Amino acid sequence: MYALRRAPWVLLFSVCVPAWAQTSSTLTLPSAITQALQGSPALSSAHAALSAAEATERQASTFSNPELSVEAENLAGSGDYRSTDAAEYTYSLSQKIELGGKRASRRNLAGAERQANQKDMQATQLDLIRDVTIAYGNVLVTEEKLKLAIAREELAKDVHANVSQRVDAARDPLIYKSQADVTLATARLEHQKVQRDLQLAKHKLAAYWGDATLTDKLENTVLTSASAPEPLDVYQSKLAATPDLQRYEDLRSAKSAALQLEKSQNIPDPSFSVGLRDFRETGHQAMVAGISMPIPVFNRNGGNIARASSEIIQAEQNAKQARLNSEQALHEAWLEWQTAHTEATELKARIIPSAEQALSLSRQGYDRGRFSFLEILNAQRTLAEAQEQYLNAMQRQLNAKANVERLTTPITTPTGDQ
Numbered sequence: 001m002y003a004l005r006r007a008p009w010v011l012l013f014s015v016c017v018p019a020w021a022q023t024s025s026t027l028t029l030p031s032a033i034t035q036a037l038q039g040s041p042a043l044s045s046a047h048a049a050l051s052a053a054e055a056t057e058r059q060a061s062t063f064s065n066p067e068l069s070v071e072a073e074n075l076a077g078s079g080d081y082r083s084t085d086a087a088e089y090t091y092s093l094s095q096k097i098e099l100g101g102k103r104a105s106r107r108n109l110a111g112a113e114r115q116a117n118q119k120d121m122q123a124t125q126l127d128l129i130r131d132v133t134i135a136y137g138n139v140l141v142t143e144e145k146l147k148l149a150i151a152r153e154e155l156a157k158d159v160h161a162n163v164s165q166r167v168d169a170a171r172d173p174l175i176y177k178s179q180a181d182v183t184l185a186t187a188r189l190e191h192q193k194v195q196r197d198l199q200l201a202k203h204k205l206a207a208y209w210g211d212a213t214l215t216d217k218l219e220n221t222v223l224t225s226a227s228a229p230e231p232l233d234v235y236q237s238k239l240a241a242t243p244d245l246q247r248y249e250d251l252r253s254a255k256s257a258a259l260q261l262e263k264s265q266n267i268p269d270p271s272f273s274v275g276l277r278d279f280r281e282t283g284h285q286a287m288v289a290g291i292s293m294p295i296p297v298f299n300r301n302g303g304n305i306a307r308a309s310s311e312i313i314q315a316e317q318n319a320k321q322a323r324l325n326s327e328q329a330l331h332e333a334w335l336e337w338q339t340a341h342t343e344a345t346e347l348k349a350r351i352i353p354s355a356e357q358a359l360s361l362s363r364q365g366y367d368r369g370r371f372s373f374l375e376i377l378n379a380q381r382t383l384a385e386a387q388e389q390y391l392n393a394m395q396r397q398l399n400a401k402a403n404v405e406r407l408t409t410p411i412t413t414p415t416g417d418q
């Protein structure tokens with residue numbers, strides 16, 4: 001008999017490394033996220049934008065600067081005014097007084113914009129956490145696919161050697177050897193492809209913190225620890241507190257403050273001045289005082305007020321649309337999470353064990369001459385597809401979970417650490 005050697009089929013995710021056995025070279029998901037947060041140009045840009053908004057808020061609270069003026073009269077003329085003996089010098093200090101709540105409106109506008117920038121920064125952090133989580137899971141899944149590809153190639157070599165012996169002994173037709181050749185060549189190509197995919201996946205993950213490649217091992221439990229999602233309404237109740245939607249509330253507040261500022265521009269701001277006049281001809285001095293105020297006749301700022309009013313309506317509608325978009329995205333991610341979890345559970349519990357048993361039986365039958373080589377190919381293909389489908393379901397589950405958490409993580413209180 002030409003018995004097939006047992007190929008090293010690996011039962012996926014059957015072994016979990018205990019915490020005490022993990023070496024220092026293991027890169028955990030929290031560590032990967034921390035490194036990405038520390039080295040992200042996008043997050044640094046968001047921090048810079050927040051710092052600029054904070055500076056704008058500080059500037060909005062300042063008063064107008066006073067003005068110092070010096071005037072000279074009755075000099076460099078003719079006759080008695082030829083020299084500076086009859087000159088009059090006036091030294092005055094003037095201050096503009098803002099009325100109508102202009103300073104408070106500027107401060108409210110800048111404060112709302114600063115809060116919106118703060119929500120933008122938190123949203124950027126959440127985006128980065130989601131992206132790193134997905135990239136981390138992609139590396140794990142590709143590593144498991146590489147294990148499968150290696151095992152399939154070993155099985156294809158084993159089958160090819162056995163079929164070649166049977167064909168040479170005229171126990172099987174020549175076409176079986178051709179089919180075994182194709183199966184082996186396909187397995188080798190798949191092995192090479194998955195190796196390239198793994199290199200790309202590692203490079204993409206390491207790029208989040210500026211490295212060229214990934215040398216550390218990853219925690220496989222990131223894939224296996226995912227559970228079924230909670231009911232949808234649990235996640236929907238968290239949407240209102242997320243930075244994405246809270247940002248629109250800040251933008252609406254900013255537009256309201258901008259409207260009040262434009263309305264206040266219609267109120268004239270008087271300027272008061274006080275000073276000293278020096279009469280050189282007599283040697284006397286006298287106090288001078290004055291007030292000036294623009295007259296709002298031609299420009300009452302109506303266009304800017306109308307624009308600011310329309311922008312409030314626009315901000316309100318944008319907030320409603322953002323809420324609808326978030327609800328739709330959450331529903332889709334939640335359904336994907338639930339579907340992928342159910343699929344992965346069914347594949348692991350029933351389908352993959354059945355496919356493994358079918359392959360084992362087909363090989364036993366082929367050894368005894370009861371089955372043809374086609375039965376082995378079909379059983380091998382079925383098991384490979386089931387294992388591939390399981391890995392894809394695990395990856396979809398992790399991605400969907402990351403998206404749900406991204407959409408429902410609430411805003412955090414600023415700590416001032418960055």
